[in-house]
Amino acid sequence: MIEYSFPGDLLDRIKTRWQQIPDEQFALPEDTILRRLLETCYHASFRTSEQRLVQCVVAYVSPGDVPQEALLLTDPVQMTDSELVRLSPITQHRQTVIGCYQVDEWLGIWGFFEHGQAWVQHSAGDPPAVPMQPGDYPPDCLMITIEGPGALTVSQGRTGLVRLRNGRVIFPQVNLLQTTGNPLGDFFFQLVNRFLTRDQYQEFAGNADETEGQFSLQNIYTTSILAILERIRLKRHGGSVVIAPVSFDQPLAHITYTVFEHAGLFGEIVDYKRLVNRLCDLNSNSESPAEHESSQAELALRRASQQLIRGISQISLLAAVDGAVLLDDLLRIQGFGVRFPVLLPPGSRIVDALSGRKYLCDQWGLRHQSVFSFCHKCEQAIGLIVSQDDEVKAVKAEQGQLYFWDGILN
Numbered sequence: 001m002i003e004y005s006f007p008g009d010l011l012d013r014i015k016t017r018w019q020q021i022p023d024e025q026f027a028l029p030e031d032t033i034l035r036r037l038l039e040t041c042y043h044a045s046f047r048t049s050e051q052r053l054v055q056c057v058v059a060y061v062s063p064g065d066v067p068q069e070a071l072l073l074t075d076p077v078q079m080t081d082s083e084l085v086r087l088s089p090i091t092q093h094r095q096t097v098i099g100c101y102q103v104d105e106w107l108g109i110w111g112f113f114e115h116g117q118a119w120v121q122h123s124a125g126d127p128p129a130v131p132m133q134p135g136d137y138p139p140d141c142l143m144i145t146i147e148g149p150g151a152l153t154v155s156q157g158r159t160g161l162v163r164l165r166n167g168r169v170i171f172p173q174v175n176l177l178q179t180t181g182n183p184l185g186d187f188f189f190q191l192v193n194r195f196l197t198r199d200q201y202q203e204f205a206g207n208a209d210e211t212e213g214q215f216s217l218q219n220i221y222t223t224s225i226l227a228i229l230e231r232i233r234l235k236r237h238g239g240s241v242v243i244a245p246v247s248f249d250q251p252l253a254h255i256t257y258t259v260f261e262h263a264g265l266f267g268e269i270v271d272y273k274r275l276v277n278r279l280c281d282l283n284s285n286s287e288s289p290a291e292h293e294s295s296q297a298e299l300a301l302r303r304a305s306q307q308l309i310r311g312i313s314q315i316s317l318l319a320a321v322d323g324a325v326l327l328d329d330l331l332r333i334q335g336f337g338v339r340f341p342v343l344l345p346p347g348s349r350i351v352d353a354l355s356g357r358k359y360l361c362d363q364w365g366l367r368h369q370s371v372f373s374f375c376h377k378c379e380q381a382i383g384l385i386v387s388q389d390d391e392v393k394a395v396k397a398e399q400g401q402l403y404f405w406d407g408i409l410n
Contacts, residue, residue: 014034052089058144060141077109177222178223189218232386239320242383253338256335275301321336368393
């Protein structure tokens with residue numbers, strides 16, 4: 001029998017994971033207030049405003065503990081699900097936050113505040129146009145993000161604590177695309193290392209940091225892929241992306257729309273990386289760089305970031321067409337509207353890599369089965385599937401066995 005979780009089931013999990021910090025201004029509220037916050041956000045998530053879904057971020061924080069640019073209401077309004085529905089259209093998901101705090105025995109919405117633009121880009125998976133500064137990060141207060149009907153994410157500032165989705169409690173997991181020791185991370189680690197052996201990328205080859213760290217090639221490459229998936233998820237139409245570093249037999253893929261000599265994202269990733277390095281070198285120089293030189297470096301980085309984001313957006317939009325988007329290792333578009341014939345033998349099973357449980361492949365729809373089939377026939381490829389219910393899976397075959405990793409954007 002399936003047991004479903006509700007907001008009240010999150011209290012102990014939040015308190016267990018809450019990190020005590022020296023500054024008491026960001027302490028957790030008492031249980032009754034915490035429960036009321038969760039339940040109010042949960043009920044608001046099922047409502048609509050002129051057929052728009054409610055999506056917003058609510059922060060439990062005093063107005064005196066947020067940036068001075070906060071927009072304060074003259075009189076706080078009582079926080080109810082109706083007020084969240086009414087106010088959510090004026091907020092920007094991830095950027096504008098609804099601030100609330102305890103007023104006597106009730107919760108009051110006191111106004112709004114915003115994160116720095118660099119944090120907005122970072123949290124969306126986009127390459128920041130400028131390096132992150134301490135002021136860009138959200139305060140370490142309790143924050144509840146309403147993502148969609150019945151879907152809440154609870155965090156302590158930038159640190160995710162727990163998520164409620166489809167009646168299930170989900171805990172944050174390591175980024176499997178950016179950690180080795182698992183087939184997904186190893187796939188991208190080896191891919192980036194192959195690039196570093198090429199003459200045009202020799203400048204990065206001797207630097208061990210290129211496979212780890214926020215601005216490593218490994219990180220920028222995989223973050224760009226995650227940003228593509230996040231954009232597909234936000235569109236709510238589903239889609240799939242397959243990355244195949246090697247050529248394969250033509251019968252494995254029927255490409256509806258081929259693309260002529262797409263330049264690919266990797267060149268833009270390298271340009272962005274070079275400009276990040278240049279700006280970091282200027283800022284770390286013992287002698288202060290000339291203001292003109294520093295401004296030019298920041299402007300060049302901003303343009304490179306925008307160019308990379310445009311490429312990310314372009315690929316994500318192609319996923320709206322029935323069929324997959326097919327990319328090579330340089331993230332060049334080989335085609336879209338790609339159909340992979342379902343060639344799996346009857347009774348084929350796929351393994352949940354995290355739990356070890358096996359499932360029949362035919363219990364999923366054709367979008368999943370076609371990607372399963374291709375990855376089974378081409379073990380050098382990796383498949384990424386976004387369902388219409390916002391679930392995101394990665395698929396890869398190892399030694400003849402199909403594996404999937406669920407919730408890779410959690």
